[in-house]
Amino acid sequence: MRLTDLTLKELWHRKSQLLSGLLAITLGIGVIVGIRSISIVSEKAVSVNLDNLGANILILPQAASVDNYYAADIDAPTFPEEYVEKIVTSTLPGVDNLSPKLTRRIKLGNESVVLTGILPKSEIASKPIWQQGGLKAEQLIASCAPSKTPKKYLDAKLQRKGIDTLANNDCYIGYSIAQRLNLSEGSTLTLQNKEFKVTKILPETGTVDDDRVFANLHEVQSLLGTGEQISAIEIMGCCNEITDGLLGKMRNVLPDTRITTIGQIVSTQIKTNQLMNKLSLVFLIIIVFVGGISIGNYIWANVNERRKEIGILRMIGYQKRHIYNILILKAMIMGLTGGIAGYIIGTVAAVWLGPQFAGISVSPLYILLPVSIAIAIIISVTGSVIPAYMAGKIESFSNMQED
Amino acid sequence: MLIQIKDLTKTYQRHNGAINAVDSLSFDIDKGSFITITGPSGSGKTTLLLIIGGLLRPTSGRMIYGGNELNLDSDEEMAIFRSNHIGFVMQSFALVPYLTAVENIMIALNVKNKNKAENRNRAIELLKWVGLDDRTTHYPRELSAGQQQRVAIARALANSPDLLLADEPTGNLDPGLSREILSILSKINKEQKTTIVMVTHSPVAAEYGDVKIHLQEGKLLGHSIMKKVFVS
Numbered sequence: 083m084r085l086t087d088l089t090l091k092e093l094w095h096r097k098s099q100l101l102s103g104l105l106a107i108t109l110g111i112g113v114i115v116g117i118r119s120i121s122i123v124s125e126k127a128v129s130v131n132l133d134n135l136g137a138n139i140l141i142l143p144q145a146a147s148v149d150n151y152y153a154a155d156i157d158a159p160t161f162p163e164e165y166v167e168k169i170v171t172s173t174l175p176g177v178d179n180l181s182p183k184l185t186r187r188i189k190l191g192n193e194s195v196v197l198t199g200i201l202p203k204s205e206i207a208s209k210p211i212w213q214q215g216g217l218k219a220e221q222l223i224a225s226c227a228p229s230k231t232p233k234k235y236l237d238a239k240l241q242r243k244g245i246d247t248l249a250n251n252d253c254y255i256g257y258s259i260a261q262r263l264n265l266s267e268g269s270t271l272t273l274q275n276k277e278f279k280v281t282k283i284l285p286e287t288g289t290v291d292d293d294r295v296f297a298n299l300h301e302v303q304s305l306l307g308t309g310e311q312i313s314a315i316e317i318m319g320c321c322n323e324i325t326d327g328l329l330g331k332m333r334n335v336l337p338d339t340r341i342t343t344i345g346q347i348v349s350t351q352i353k354t355n356q357l358m359n360k361l362s363l364v365f366l367i368i369i370v371f372v373g374g375i376s377i378g379n380y381i382w383a384n385v386n387e388r389r390k391e392i393g394i395l396r397m398i399g400y401q402k403r404h405i406y407n408i409l410i411l412k413a414m415i416m417g418l419t420g421g422i423a424g425y426i427i428g429t430v431a432a433v434w435l436g437p438q439f440a441g442i443s444v445s446p447l448y449i450l451l452p453v454s455i456a457i458a459i460i461i462s463v464t465g466s467v468i469p470a471y472m473a474g475k476i477e478s479f480s481n482m483q484e485d
Numbered sequence: 486m487l488i489q490i491k492d493l494t495k496t497y498q499r500h501n502g503a504i505n506a507v508d509s510l511s512f513d514i515d516k517g518s519f520i521t522i523t524g525p526s527g528s529g530k531t532t533l534l535l536i537i538g539g540l541l542r543p544t545s546g547r548m549i550y551g552g553n554e555l556n557l558d559s560d561e562e563m564a565i566f567r568s569n570h571i572g573f574v575m576q577s578f579a580l581v582p583y584l585t586a587v588e589n590i591m592i593a594l595n596v597k598n599k600n601k602a603e604n605r606n607r608a609i610e611l612l613k614w615v616g617l618d619d620r621t622t623h624y625p626r627e628l629s630a631g632q633q634q635r636v637a638i639a640r641a642l643a644n645s646p647d648l649l650l651a652d653e654p655t656g657n658l659d660p661g662l663s664r665e666i667l668s669i670l671s672k673i674n675k676e677q678k679t680t681i682v683m684v685t686h687s688p689v690a691a692e693y694g695d696v697k698i699h700l701q702e703g704k705l706l707g708h709s710i711m712k713k714v715f716v717s
């Protein structure tokens with residue numbers, strides 16, 4: 083019978099009260115773990131999106147929102163394709179890989195897909211992840227050197243010429259479409275009554291691109307009957323130039339468009355994440371107080387209930403420090419339990435609720451387990467120091483007298 | 486001579502004034518003696534016993550154990566003194582409710598020896614000695630009052646104390662069980678040569694002592710000695 087055994091037996095003896103003592107800290111840790119699990123995954127998703135996009139400037143019709151662009155609704159606004167040339171001929175430094183796109187959500191059998199018209203080379207060059215998948219394009223290196231830039235884009239026709247290599251009846255399809263429609267390279271599919279050959283199944287990116295069918299822009303324009311219209315121009319801009327006011331200069335060239343950086347698009351998400359992080363910090367502070375006080379309060383009630391026992395232990399020769407040890411050990415066990423339980427609750431909640439509320443699938447973050455345990459133990463031990471100190475003061479005799 | 490008690494006074498401050506629960510008491514506890522303390526309720530018997538056992542700090546006075554002055558103000562020193570030399574038996578048994586008989590004894594042994602297996606064997610041996618070897622894994626609530634008191638006696642003997650202090654050990658027991666407990670105490674005194682100081686208000690129990698001290702209002706009223714005189 084060591085002090086640990088004694089502590090464990092006592093915990094078990096009063097197990098029903100334990101639950102209420104642990105409630106605050108368990109829930110507190112649970113909330114923090116839940117928020118962190120979701121926000122860490124979401125932060126990762128943001129950086130994956132940023133990497134995969136390649137392009138970092140988006141030119142949209144004035145009336146369109148970024149959501150419109152991604153949703154690619156039937157009536158999503160468009161603007162003339164010649165805007166591409168306007169940008170190219172403006173010879174603004176820091177603009178590379180212009181990639182005009184026309185996107186529309188259409189039916190392919192029973193599946194809804196986003197038909198995207200592209201001019202392939204620039205599209206490919208501005209998507210690093212596709213290059214990893216083995217698609218080689220004539221590399222268009224984003225170059226910000228002012229001396230090179232004007233030369234490179236002086237002849238717009240030259241720039242456009244080499245791009246048109248996606249044959250009119252070829253298409254690339256996203257990974258998840260291929261999965262859902264059971265398509266492989268070489269199979270055919272019918273889009274708007276025209277047959278296309280699948281030349282390439284794009285590797286999985288985890289983005290909207292997985293749900294897209296890519297075909298030649300001009301073919302798509304005629305299929306959809308839009309004329310020489312496009313929904314967006316994606317551009318790879320140089321970071322230095324962007325901070326030097328590239329966007330403003332482009333707005334002067336194309337006054338009736340919306341020009342945003344991808345940074346602005348994801349910054350909303352980043353802001354949400356920052357809010358979540360702040361929220362978990364607030365929760366941390368709250369549980370430090372509420373959890374600490376509630377465990378301290380529990381230990382204090384426990385001490386009062388155990389006055390007689392503590393008196394007995396003192397009577398048989400235990401010193402004050404043994405009494406402290408018993409109570410601090412108890413607080414540590416409670417912290418350990420609360421930390422583990424909170425981690426489990428928070429993780430289960432995040433895995434379960436993440437997809438429903440944040441639209442992301444969350445997997446357990448094991449690193450949060452030791453962190454939760456450490457935080458919970460520190461909180462519960464801190465909360466128990468004063469009650470334990472008071473318990474050391476309990477004098478044996480006052481509990482032994484019956485009369 | 487085991488313990489010399491010199492001028493012990495314990496004053497309690499109460500709303501209606503201070504009272505001396507123990508009032509300038511001096512006497513000696515001889516090695517191997519069986520002292521009984523009697524006196525009316527509130528005469529200071531328990532207070533005196535707790536001071537001797539180092540559980541209560543006297544307001545003034547000294548105690549000399551085996552020729553050495555005890556530092557009655559040092560909490561730690563008195564805790565060590567208790568675990569080395571003193572065994573307590575209380576009227577209310579003072580057993581930990583969520584520990585079995587054998588575990589109640591093991592926690593006392595654990596103060597000085599951390600070896601669990603050794604402690605278990607010693608605890609079982611002690612339970613055997615008080616005639617409870619068939620009740621080792623019973624919880625206090627599963628034991629009769631007499632059995633609980635025997636567990637408490639076994640625990641008091643755990644660390645082989647020189648001095649066993651008993652506060653009304655038969656106060657909660659009927660006469661038959663009282664005789665059983667008293668004969669165990671008497672056996673401890675005779676066979677193990679353990680010195681015993683027992684507080685009782687039962688005249689029958691008091692007869693077991695070879696030194697009888699009578700207290701009234703914290704003062705020594707009578708002191709009848711069967712073998713030796715220890716009045717200072």
Ligand SMILES: Nc1ncnc2c1ncn2[C@@H]1O[C@H](COP(=O)(O)OP(=O)(O)O)[C@@H](O)[C@H]1O
Pocket residue numbers: 480483485497498499504505506524525526527528529530531532533
């Ligand atoms: N903690 C205490 N505070 C105040 N007075 C006390 C306390 N303990 C005991 N007393 C008083 O001291 C006196 C002696 O008490 P006690 O030693 O318990 O007597 P006995 O054991 O002989 O009945 C009594 O008057 C009692 O009320």
Ligand SMILES: [Mg+2]
Pocket residue numbers: 483485530531532652
């Ligand atoms: Mg008493």
